[in-house]
Amino acid sequence: MTVLAATGAGRGLRRRLSRTPLWGAAPGVAFLAVFFLFPVLRLLLLSVQDADGGFSLGAYARAFSTTVYLHVLAITFAIAAETTLISLLAGLPLAYWLTHLPPRRRGPVLLLVMLPFWTSALVKTFAWLIILGRNGVLNRLLLAAGLIDHPLGLLHGRGGVMVGMVQAMLPLAVLTMLPVMLAIDRRLNDAARTLGASSVQAFWRVFFHLALPGLAAAGLLVFISALGYFITPALLGGPHDTMLAQLIITEVQEMMDWNFGGALAVLMVAAALLTCWLYERAFGIASVAGGAALPDPRRPLRRLGLVLLGVTADALSAAGGGIAARLGPRLSGWALPAFCLPVLAFLSVPTMVMLPMGFTSSSFLDFPPPGFGLSWFRMVLASPLWRDALLRSLAVAAATGIVATVTGALAAYAVARQGGRWGGALFALFLAPLAIPRIVVAFGLFTLFARLHLVGTSAGLAIGHAVLALPMVFVTVLATFKGYDWHLDQAAATLGADRRRVLVLITAPLVRSGLAAAFLFAFITSFDELTVAIFVSGGIVTTLPRQMWDDMILQLNPTLAAVSAIVFVIVAAALLVAELLRRAE
Amino acid sequence: MDGSTKAQAAGTAKLVTRGVAKSYGPVAALQPTDLHVGAGELMTVLGPSGSGKTTLLQIIAGLVEPTAGRILIDGNDHTHTPVHRRDIGVVFQSYALFPHLTVAENIGFPLRMRGLPAAELARRVRAALAMVQLGHLADRPPRALSGGQQQRVALARCFVYQPSIILMDEPLGALDRKLREHMQVEIKHLHRESGATILYVTHDQEEALAISDRICLMNQARVEQIGSPRQIYEAPASIFAAEFIGISNVLRGRVGSRTLRTPDGEFALPAVPGGLTSGAPAALVVRPENVQLADSGHGALAGEVVEHVYAGSETRLLLRLASGTVFTLRLPAGVPAPAIGAAVGVRWPDGAAVCVPA
Ligand SMILES: Nc1ncnc2c1ncn2[C@@H]1O[C@H](COP(=O)(O)OP(=O)(O)O)[C@@H](O)[C@H]1O
Numbered sequence: 004m005t006v007l008a009a010t011g012a013g014r015g016l017r018r019r020l021s022r023t024p025l026w027g028a029a030p031g032v033a034f035l036a037v038f039f040l041f042p043v044l045r046l047l048l049l050s051v052q053d054a055d056g057g058f059s060l061g062a063y064a065r066a067f068s069t070t071v072y073l074h075v076l077a078i079t080f081a082i083a084a085e086t087t088l089i090s091l092l093a094g095l096p097l098a099y100w101l102t103h104l105p106p107r108r109r110g111p112v113l114l115l116v117m118l119p120f121w122t123s124a125l126v127k128t129f130a131w132l133i134i135l136g137r138n139g140v141l142n143r144l145l146l147a148a149g150l151i152d153h154p155l156g157l158l159h160g161r162g163g164v165m166v167g168m169v170q171a172m173l174p175l176a177v178l179t180m181l182p183v184m185l186a187i188d189r190r191l192n193d194a195a196r197t198l199g200a201s202s203v204q205a206f207w208r209v210f211f212h213l214a215l216p217g218l219a220a221a222g223l224l225v226f227i228s229a230l231g232y233f234i235t236p237a238l239l240g241g242p243h244d245t246m247l248a249q250l251i252i253t254e255v256q257e258m259m260d261w262n263f264g265g266a267l268a269v270l271m272v273a274a275a276l277l278t279c280w281l282y283e284r285a286f287g288i289a290s291v292a293g294g295a296a297l298p299d300p301r302r303p304l305r306r307l308g309l310v311l312l313g314v315t316a317d318a319l320s321a322a323g324g325g326i327a328a329r330l331g332p333r334l335s336g337w338a339l340p341a342f343c344l345p346v347l348a349f350l351s352v353p354t355m356v357m358l359p360m361g362f363t364s365s366s367f368l369d370f371p372p373p374g375f376g377l378s379w380f381r382m383v384l385a386s387p388l389w390r391d392a393l394l395r396s397l398a399v400a401a402a403t404g405i406v407a408t409v410t411g412a413l414a415a416y417a418v419a420r421q422g423g424r425w426g427g428a429l430f431a432l433f434l435a436p437l438a439i440p441r442i443v444v445a446f447g448l449f450t451l452f453a454r455l456h457l458v459g460t461s462a463g464l465a466i467g468h469a470v471l472a473l474p475m476v477f478v479t480v481l482a483t484f485k486g487y488d489w490h491l492d493q494a495a496a497t498l499g500a501d502r503r504r505v506l507v508l509i510t511a512p513l514v515r516s517g518l519a520a521a522f523l524f525a526f527i528t529s530f531d532e533l534t535v536a537i538f539v540s541g542g543i544v545t546t547l548p549r550q551m552w553d554d555m556i557l558q559l560n561p562t563l564a565a566v567s568a569i570v571f572v573i574v575a576a577a578l579l580v581a582e583l584l585r586r587a588e
Numbered sequence: 589m590d591g592s593t594k595a596q597a598a599g600t601a602k603l604v605t606r607g608v609a610k611s612y613g614p615v616a617a618l619q620p621t622d623l624h625v626g627a628g629e630l631m632t633v634l635g636p637s638g639s640g641k642t643t644l645l646q647i648i649a650g651l652v653e654p655t656a657g658r659i660l661i662d663g664n665d666h667t668h669t670p671v672h673r674r675d676i677g678v679v680f681q682s683y684a685l686f687p688h689l690t691v692a693e694n695i696g697f698p699l700r701m702r703g704l705p706a707a708e709l710a711r712r713v714r715a716a717l718a719m720v721q722l723g724h725l726a727d728r729p730p731r732a733l734s735g736g737q738q739q740r741v742a743l744a745r746c747f748v749y750q751p752s753i754i755l756m757d758e759p760l761g762a763l764d765r766k767l768r769e770h771m772q773v774e775i776k777h778l779h780r781e782s783g784a785t786i787l788y789v790t791h792d793q794e795e796a797l798a799i800s801d802r803i804c805l806m807n808q809a810r811v812e813q814i815g816s817p818r819q820i821y822e823a824p825a826s827i828f829a830a831e832f833i834g835i836s837n838v839l840r841g842r843v844g845s846r847t848l849r850t851p852d853g854e855f856a857l858p859a860v861p862g863g864l865t866s867g868a869p870a871a872l873v874v875r876p877e878n879v880q881l882a883d884s885g886h887g888a889l890a891g892e893v894v895e896h897v898y899a900g901s902e903t904r905l906l907l908r909l910a911s912g913t914v915f916t917l918r919l920p921a922g923v924p925a926p927a928i929g930a931a932v933g934v935r936w937p938d939g940a941a942v943c944v945p946a
Pocket residue numbers: 612615616617618635636637638639640641642643644
């Protein structure tokens with residue numbers, strides 16, 4: 004009897020297991036397990052081994068034996084923290100202003116924020132190099148205007164790094180906090196004002212408070228991304244602005260010391276995870292994905308978070324009220340655009356200035372270009388090195404797009420269908436690549452690919468890029484499923500369609516614009532990706548960003564401007580199409 | 589109705605549920621439920637929102653796995669048959685028309701799933717479109733249609749592949765009253781033409797009375813009463829049944845010896861329901877149309893007129909009894925109503941009152 008009951012229950016469980024939509028997530032889970040979790044965990048193992056594979060804490064002993072590495076760690080934290088602070092301070096007014104624009108005008112303005120977000124980090128950095136350099140655009144303008152006698156040293160210091168980092172991170176901050184702000188019921192503000200709050204008070208006491216989860220999520224994402232940065236500090240910074248990621252690259256690429264590189268990577272991951280943990284304690288992780296979960300005031304850390312933010316809001320409210328009173332109502336109405344328009348210019352103008360440089364007739368990077376010429380583009384396309392790099396980048400990006408879209412969309416489907424506890428776990432797994440700095444993922448993949456003979460292959464590149472693109476695909480498709488009517492799937496099933504045919508004939512066609520947008524986001528992610536390319540291309544199969552990086556370290560030339568223009572146009576076109584598709588939903 | 593009752597008596601139930609139940613964690617969405625639906629019968633599942641109607645329907649369709657119990661179709665166990673192999677048609681309240689397919693493609697979808705040859709498919713789609721008088725809209729996308737037209741497409745898509753059981757979950761819920769009444773007639777017509785067994789969910793008691801062979805009345809995740817519309821209307825089994833269907837006057841009290849003692853007087857009971865012993869709480873149910881006015885001091889009850897409700901073909905009179913209970917009666921058009929504040933008596937013929945447990 005009990006045996007019978009037990010097998011009956013077993014059959015029921017097996018049936019439920021075989022029918023659950025969670026299976027959709029299986030390919031993505033397997034992919035992430037092999038190409039993300041395993042390699043990252045292996046770094047942890049590497050860090051506590053010596054060169055022969057025996058247990059050893061030598062790497063950590065070395066990291067803490069001199070102050071050199073601790074100093075770099077401190078610089079890394081300082082730069083990441085400063086970047087986060089500035090991005091939040093500038094991003095908050097910008098996002099607030101965006102929520103108040105009429106939707107028709109918000110679209111184009113939002114594109115001005117998204118474009119620098121998706122523009123290759125290399126292209127952006129290159130733009131700053133030719134603007135801020137000793138012979139750069141800015142110095143020439145100032146000299147010509149007679150405002151200075153000697154060119155200013157604007158680069159190769161903390162200032163240059165911050166300019167580059169903030170330009171790269173500010174869009175991320177704005178795009179993260181915007182959905183939360185847009186979800187806030189505007190009538191609450193009006194209600195607060197009818198209750199006697201001034202507009203300044205209404206903002207800080209009501210709107211700001213409700214926007215906090217978005218603000219906190221933006222801070223978290225910016226901080227973690229900034230921790231792993233190396234392009235900007237390497238090209239715009241000086242010797243005192245070396246960040247941890249640069250050390251890791253040197254250890255792995257030049258010293259070939261994986262164990263010590265592993266230890267540095269573990270330190271970076273520890274810092275990132277600690278930040279995530281503190282954040283989770285204080286605000287709850289759901290808010291990263293735009294769920295406006297208000298902090299649960301029962302937890303002590305959350306209470307602390309709330310109190311801190313409350314005090315901040317009060318102080319800013321008082322200060323804001325004072326300034327508004329000083330300016331008078333008419334001027335204070337202009338304060339917001341007066342602040343936001345220059346910020347928007349800061350985000351987009353550098354790229355605009357850089358773009359024409361590729362069309363110069365000169366052999367130097369003069370600004371303004373003395374004449375129009377296409378010789379540099381011709382040279383790029385005639386050079387086997389650049390042409391191969393371009394073709395490989397396109398092919399790898401297409402492969403990345405397909406792999407990431409198929410696995411990520413299936414996973415999003417599973418989570419959207421199932422929800423519940425398992426859905427939550429999958430959600431965390433698929434967003435996890437965002438929580439680990441890219442450099443660590445790239446390094447981990449490098450150690451794995453070395454064994455699988457995937458270093459220096461396009462397949463290796465596409466796999467690595469797919470890991471990085473999966474969170475973006477997952478979030479995009481999941482958002483598409485939010486408004487999906489699951490009755491349609493049920494109806495198709497009752498009409499005789501099995502699970503596969505429901506997916507192919509009903510679900511997929513109905514979310515196709517979301518899928519296409521996700522594909523394009525994955526494509527862009529791969530197309531301008533440098534970190535994985537540095538580690539995995541092995542110096543043999545080079546991609547466009549990799550080739551730009553190698554050139555940029557050596558010397559600036561108009562070829563780079565021409566390549567940058569090509570990259571920019573491709574990325575901008577893909578982004579534009581993706582945005583149009585997403586709006587069409 | 590007679591045919592189906594007979595079929596059921598002969599044991600040819602098309603659809604049987606045996607103790608099917610569903611709980612979501614601690615919440616019981618459906619208590620164990622036994623149901624027999626005869627072949628060709630149109631049974632409505634009637635109940636207030638949240639009473640488990642949709643859950644019952646989804647379990648039968650295979651869209652929700654029951655926590656317990658079995659589903660038999662034509663005597664075969666189909667509890668674990670996957671949805672797409674049950675050959676059950678479902679009409680959803682939201683219609684669930686595929687927005688990326690045309691009207692004709694929507695209707696052809698189930699035939700396509702069954703691998704019908706193209707010519708045969710086209711012929712049957714045309715016939716189905718003609719049946720719901722939408723032939724001229726075949727190539728439109730569903731969103732270009734009005735609510736009533738979309739509803740008809742949903743019906744055609746369900747009837748076109750002739751499933752032997754059709755489940756409808758509040759199919760007319762989104763239509764306005766006029767259209768709803770019109771569609772009720774169409775559904776009855778389709779039912780008669782096709783001979784399909786239909787389980788029809790609604791929360792609208794008038795709709796249930798109008799179209800059902802039998803009604804399955806549900807309340808709080810349980811079946812409250814099953815019977816023909818006439819049985820349920822004339823002999824409700826509980827206060828809930830009496831109050832949910834039509835307008836009822838309910839006089840609560842306790843059972844005496846062949847009487848019911850209430851604050852408004854003691855009434856002789858024609859029949860005491862089984863299981864009600866002396867002293868048990870019970871109630872007398874009287875339908876307003878069975879009640880007549882009597883002079884003050886005469887009749888079974890005395891009350892004071894508190895309101896007139898004019899409804900065209902009749903006027904409803906609301907009385908307040910001594911206990912404070914409100915009592916309704918109907919005056920046909922043309923009969924003068926007593927003034928508000930007037931003291932009146934009411935009476936009803938023997939057998940017009942039903943005693944139910946309270
Ligand atoms: N997926 C679900 N999860 C949790 N509770 C549910 C779910 N579906 C239905 N319920 C609960 O079961 C009860 C019956 O629901 P339902 O069958 O939809 O009622 P009806 O169709 O009669 O309005 C309700 O209390 C509802 O809240």
